[in-house]
Amino acid sequence: MTHDIAVLGAGPAGMAAAAEAARRGASTVLLEENAQPGGQVYRAAPPGYRMPRDPDQRTGDALRAELARSGAEIRAGHRVWGLGGGPLVPQGAPPGPFRIDALHGGAPVTLEARALILCTGTHERIIPFPGWTLPGVIGLAAATILLKAQGVLPGRRVVVAGAGPLLYAVAAKLLKGGAEVAAIADLATATEWARSLPELLVRPDLLARGLGWRVTLLGRGVPVLAAHTILEAEGGTALERVRLAPLAGGGAVSFECDALCIGHGLTPATEATRLFRAEHRYDRAAGGWVPVLDADQRTSVRLLYAAGDGGGVRGAAAAPASGRLAALAALRDLGKLDPRAHSRARWRLRADRWRAAQTGAAMARMMALRPGLAAAIPRETVICRCEGVTRAEIEAALDDGATDVNQLKQFTRCGMGPCQGRLCGEAAAELVARRVGGRENAGFATGRLPLRPVPMDALLGEFDYADIPVPPPAPI
Numbered sequence: 001m002t003h004d005i006a007v008l009g010a011g012p013a014g015m016a017a018a019a020e021a022a023r024r025g026a027s028t029v030l031l032e033e034n035a036q037p038g039g040q041v042y043r044a045a046p047p048g049y050r051m052p053r054d055p056d057q058r059t060g061d062a063l064r065a066e067l068a069r070s071g072a073e074i075r076a077g078h079r080v081w082g083l084g085g086g087p088l089v090p091q092g093a094p095p096g097p098f099r100i101d102a103l104h105g106g107a108p109v110t111l112e113a114r115a116l117i118l119c120t121g122t123h124e125r126i127i128p129f130p131g132w133t134l135p136g137v138i139g140l141a142a143a144t145i146l147l148k149a150q151g152v153l154p155g156r157r158v159v160v161a162g163a164g165p166l167l168y169a170v171a172a173k174l175l176k177g178g179a180e181v182a183a184i185a186d187l188a189t190a191t192e193w194a195r196s197l198p199e200l201l202v203r204p205d206l207l208a209r210g211l212g213w214r215v216t217l218l219g220r221g222v223p224v225l226a227a228h229t230i231l232e233a234e235g236g237t238a239l240e241r242v243r244l245a246p247l248a249g250g251g252a253v254s255f256e257c258d259a260l261c262i263g264h265g266l267t268p269a270t271e272a273t274r275l276f277r278a279e280h281r282y283d284r285a286a287g288g289w290v291p292v293l294d295a296d297q298r299t300s301v302r303l304l305y306a307a308g309d310g311g312g313v314r315g316a317a318a319a320p321a322s323g324r325l326a327a328l329a330a331l332r333d334l335g336k337l338d339p340r341a342h343s344r345a346r347w348r349l350r351a352d353r354w355r356a357a358q359t360g361a362a363m364a365r366m367m368a369l370r371p372g373l374a375a376a377i378p379r380e381t382v383i384c385r386c387e388g389v390t391r392a393e394i395e396a397a398l399d400d401g402a403t404d405v406n407q408l409k410q411f412t413r414c415g416m417g418p419c420q421g422r423l424c425g426e427a428a429a430e431l432v433a434r435r436v437g438g439r440e441n442a443g444f445a446t447g448r449l450p451l452r453p454v455p456m457d458a459l460l461g462e463f464d465y466a467d468i469p470v471p472p473p474a475p476i
Helices: 012-023 055-070 140-150 166-177 190-195 204-219 271-275 319-333 339-367 371-375 391-399 405-412 425-436 456-460
Strands: 002-008 028-032 073-076 079-086 096-104 107-118 122-124 137-139 157-162 180-186 224-226 228-235 239-246 253-256 259-263 266-268 280-283 288-291 304-306 382-384
Touching (some): 002 012, 002 096, 012 028, 012 055, 012 319, 107 319, 157 166, 157 239, 166 180, 166 259, 180 253, 228 259, 266 288, 304 319, 319 339, 371 425, 382 425, 391 405, 405 425
Parallel strands (some): 002 028, 028 073, 137 259, 157 180
Antiparallel strands (some): 079 096, 280 288
16 A cells, blocks of 8 residues: 655654644655654653653653644554655656555564655754763763653752753753752853744743743752853762863862763754755754755655754744644645645744744754864874774875765774764764865765664575576676
């Protein structure tokens, strides 16, 4: 069976897109790697866990309930590793249905759809520093998963560092869970936060929540160090302390801790749009490389759409409207929604998206990558953890003539490990950009299969040597 619409990713954009498409009569399938829809912000607790109710959980539950009522087919627990079809057909052949290859329960699954909506979210950005590979150093997003979905603390005495509102959200949840927050090191200045207030006032509910986090932290006496960065994470077999310093220079300060939650913002997950060779542009304020989209979330590839933060970081509040707009555009492009009905339905959604995106854009600017972070990485620091590639090796490759991200990958294997460049790619690209005149010149890694690491035996199945076809020898 070929579905009308497939949606990849069940965060807020994906849930809304699938519900909208199915509610309007399209045969719709939603694929999600996790056991339940929700994504990062609205992550559902595992079966049997009862987590405290909060605004995120209530919003997530409402989206999950709408999705369940819509009639969309939900394929949870599916790791999508391959995409094809659409424009990816033999030369000269017309575009075909999109093909989605996934693993479910260790078995391969293949689906087809006439239109594909990508709601792939983001990757967390961490710019390396000495000691970042020590046990006890964890990403802000990973800490959020532990706290939201499992009720588990990453440590008992924690330093929280990086950029953006997630610093304060994680710190407040750590306090609520019983941890001690030794310090918060924020790359932003107080002035930068003040400049974002006009956009934050568009969503007073989100502003009030953020102020609530701040009040909680101040009330508990948590030191908040503005315009500070990490110099080093120190310890023997595990993290023991963190050294912080002002961005403007000056004396360092140390904090004893057993965990460091670190995050330098978010970058859109564009593996799939890159695989389809959709047009992209570099937008530092939106998280980095983003697919070029029209007002209805269409990419440059026919019947391929991107919604949510995978199309540019604008936050969870703006994601559902972008997902619904993508679904409406797909329905119209498939001939399942007439132009007049499409026009009536989308005007309110565009207004909702714009309103929520004002706040999201302000927060995305606060999380935008600061070039000085990459410039400050010491030469002996490991950049690519999977392949053990240091900054010195990257600089040597650039000295030897590597001129873009793909050449750097070929010269050093940086980005060839299990994380496929998700962890090291931003830092490596910044180092290339410093030599070649900017991120546009540095480019991005070519999209390739598999989109996610998968065990080879799950794809190959069972066979013995006699099952392998051997062609006859070529004539001499």
